[in-house]
Amino acid sequence: MYPKLFIPGPTHVRKEILEAQAVPMIGHRTPEYSKLQLEVTPKLQQLLYTQQRVYLYASSSTGVMEGSIRQASTGKPILFTVCGAFSQRWYEIGLQNGVPSEKIEVPWGQAITPEMVDEALSRKEYDAITITMNETSTGVMNPVQEIAALVREKYPDVLILVDAVSCMAGVKIEFDAWGLDVCFAGVQKCFALPPGLTVCAVSDRARERAKQVKYPGHYFAYAQMDKRYEKGQTPATPAISLIQALNKQMDDILAEGLENRWRRHQEMAAIVQDWARKYFALYADERYLSPTVTNITNTRGISVEGLNQELRKRGAIISNGYGDLKEKCFRIAHMGDLTVEDIHWLLEQINDILGL
Amino acid sequence: MYPKLFIPGPTHVRKEILEAQAVPMIGHRTPEYSKLQLEVTPKLQQLLYTQQRVYLYASSSTGVMEGSIRQASTGKPILFTVCGAFSQRWYEIGLQNGVPSEKIEVPWGQAITPEMVDEALSRKEYDAITITMNETSTGVMNPVQEIAALVREKYPDVLILVDAVSCMAGVKIEFDAWGLDVCFAGVQKCFALPPGLTVCAVSDRARERAKQVKYPGHYFAYAQMDKRYEKGQTPATPAISLIQALNKQMDDILAEGLENRWRRHQEMAAIVQDWARKYFALYADERYLSPTVTNITNTRGISVEGLNQELRKRGAIISNGYGDLKEKCFRIAHMGDLTVEDIHWLLEQINDILGL
Structure with missing residues (x-):
């Protein structure tokens, strides 16, 4: 639920x-x-x-x-x-x-x-x-x-x-x-x-x-x-x-250890960024990518809302693009207590839903 | 605790x-x-x-x-x-x-x-x-x-x-x-x-x-x-x-029912007010007594802090007087989900501690 x-x-x-x-x-x-x-x-x-x-x-x-x-x-x-x-x-x-x-x-x-x-x-x-x-x-x-x-x-x-x-x-x-x-x-x-x-x-x-x-x-x-x-x-x-x-x-x-915590966020971000480069594109300047949330340009013209509806059925949600970027982008947060395993699982679900 | x-x-x-x-x-x-x-x-x-x-x-x-x-x-x-x-x-x-x-x-x-x-x-x-x-x-x-x-x-x-x-x-x-x-x-x-x-x-x-x-x-x-x-x-x-x-x-x-809730607060207040009139005195103008908190003048010169320490051992606390009224008054709140039974129990504890 x-x-x-x-x-x-x-x-x-x-x-x-x-x-x-x-x-x-x-x-x-x-x-x-x-x-x-x-x-x-x-x-x-x-x-x-x-x-x-x-x-x-x-x-x-x-x-x-x-x-x-x-x-x-x-x-x-x-x-x-x-x-x-x-x-x-x-x-x-x-x-x-x-x-x-x-x-x-x-x-x-x-x-x-x-x-x-x-x-x-x-x-x-x-x-x-x-x-x-x-x-x-x-x-x-x-x-x-x-x-x-x-x-x-x-x-x-x-x-x-x-x-x-x-x-x-x-x-x-x-x-x-x-x-x-x-x-x-x-x-x-x-x-x-x-x-x-x-x-x-x-x-x-x-x-x-x-x-x-x-x-x-x-x-x-x-x-x-x-x-x-x-x-x-x-x-x-x-x-x-x-x-x-x-x-x-x-x-x-x-x-957890502060340095470990910072490293975990960097790891999660790198996984999402690599995935985004492979299948879509990164919205933000490559030199200033956030380690906690990745904004992904919807180069494939997918229905972001549709993707999210499917993700919901599997027990997760991501964010649509903010404001005018709605449907033009989508955002995956990798912050807090989320883990590298959580991120792998999420991306596998998206790949499966979109047939990537 | x-x-x-x-x-x-x-x-x-x-x-x-x-x-x-x-x-x-x-x-x-x-x-x-x-x-x-x-x-x-x-x-x-x-x-x-x-x-x-x-x-x-x-x-x-x-x-x-x-x-x-x-x-x-x-x-x-x-x-x-x-x-x-x-x-x-x-x-x-x-x-x-x-x-x-x-x-x-x-x-x-x-x-x-x-x-x-x-x-x-x-x-x-x-x-x-x-x-x-x-x-x-x-x-x-x-x-x-x-x-x-x-x-x-x-x-x-x-x-x-x-x-x-x-x-x-x-x-x-x-x-x-x-x-x-x-x-x-x-x-x-x-x-x-x-x-x-x-x-x-x-x-x-x-x-x-x-x-x-x-x-x-x-x-x-x-x-x-x-x-x-x-x-x-x-x-x-x-x-x-x-x-x-x-x-x-x-x-x-x-x-609970809104009218019942208002009535319960009035009942709790009346019990505390009667007790205060009997053993101490009410600080506020009798015509405008609050139904949710009673401020009691410390006419007996008790140690309010001492009373509260004893009450703590029994599992409750009340409030000292506010600001300059500290030790000159004490306050008993009778609000929220507290019940008439809670109030009776509290006053019994105070009577017992103070030997009233």
Whole structure:
């Protein structure tokens, strides 16, 4: 009845993780809750290679996208780098909040490069730059480390805000070493948890900047999160059952080993990419292929919806192309707790259905 | 190990509800999800006696408090009615968002009356009024129906925004008949679910108003929620496992019968109130006692923390007084799926511990 999800979020959640939500309810002002948050936070810091703060928001990542720009803007514009639907949405969120918003843009399937960012930042002063690390709509992974190195060196006052929604916990993100300022992700993708919780690392620099913002808002405000952070609590009621599941999952992630986890994602991606090159074509620039979701150009003119209907009968679903790419592309996610064996099985099913 | 929660949220969650979260994950753009949302929404409309829209936000209610005022303000001030910590917080959220914010205030333990509201609204033009229906910090329930009747009659353009956080699903709220515009609650209180999800009814009038707001924001914007509302979907990824639990719980709530549910809360409240009058004193104005949480003045000078430690050993916890009322008061919540038997048992334990 329930198909296994090879879609770019929510992705497949293991039974043990689903059940980890069902721990009896605890009060968010009790020692039991503080213990939970103080247990899970260092595990997240380890995952993100950071000594700085990691917040847990009861929210989808879209809310944290909004909070991140509201707390970065002291009056200078924010530079949004746009390479697909989700990076474009971030820009629109800027407009809807009255944040001075400008964008640079590449065609879908292409990546943002350090050179483009350099060119834009050299023209005027910006408060911050946004980067969508893994553009879920196109299957492109932007070179965040290289962009960050450039910004940190040449434009030290520009904050670097990174949407890592569909790649955090699937690829290595060295928050401190790269010099990032904000990096967030919903847990329903590479964390392989049910949705409703967003993990967000914030640098001390970004927390200082937020103090200079006249109207930083409330719910996503770092200043609010900081009020009880050291006590292991959140200002509003946290998503307790999801945090219970996150704590269990972080143990499993660390038991797998971070380097093993990154390698598994690379392996799954390579299998799907090779298959796509053989039977179809890759939509994204070969130099910037995502290790967590592959966007495949429908060169054979198959019915993507028809394929998915057949896959459903066999117990799985993939994603159609995003927006205008519907039926022109299809997407296979290889993230979270999916395995190389899962991916082989999926591709065999597709080959069988399409007679490849 | 896990005490039963007699605190004003999160409250006790039944095992069946905890387990309802563990349904296998579904995609939020699939027919399975649309079916879920289209199933649960009419049940919520029935609960709130409304034909208008009910949104499901992946958020604590604090986020929706913020969204509600950002979307009501076209330039005229918002009148915040303050009678305790949570109504005061709402006012502060207004300030943190640059929303023109004014307040009228009564001492803790007192209620906001239609007369006070009339006096304030008669002085100048406001975009909206906020009312904290059940002030969790003081145990006061404000007369929302009466206030709303006044506003609808004399100030028809003023939106009525109601924080029903600790009473929705515990008392009758006739959203349409009373003429409310926004009414929200997190599900960890009278819904007796794990936290992380907020239910929010919004009138057509409030949705129209939001269209006139220059910077309504994004994540909590009704315009965003409306994009896929009729299809049974949310713009960002919803808190799927919590909505699965909500759907199960709404079936149980409707099976209990709404009038029975309201009556059970009144019965539990009456038992606690009588006990408090006998052994201690009620903190809140007798005319406005909350049916979901009772704030008890510590006239005997007991150690509230000590009492709670003893209660813990017996498998329950209550709440200390809020903020400055710590040790001066204590609070017993009687909401959600707690029963008259639970309340009798709790009071017997307290009597036994204190030798009353």
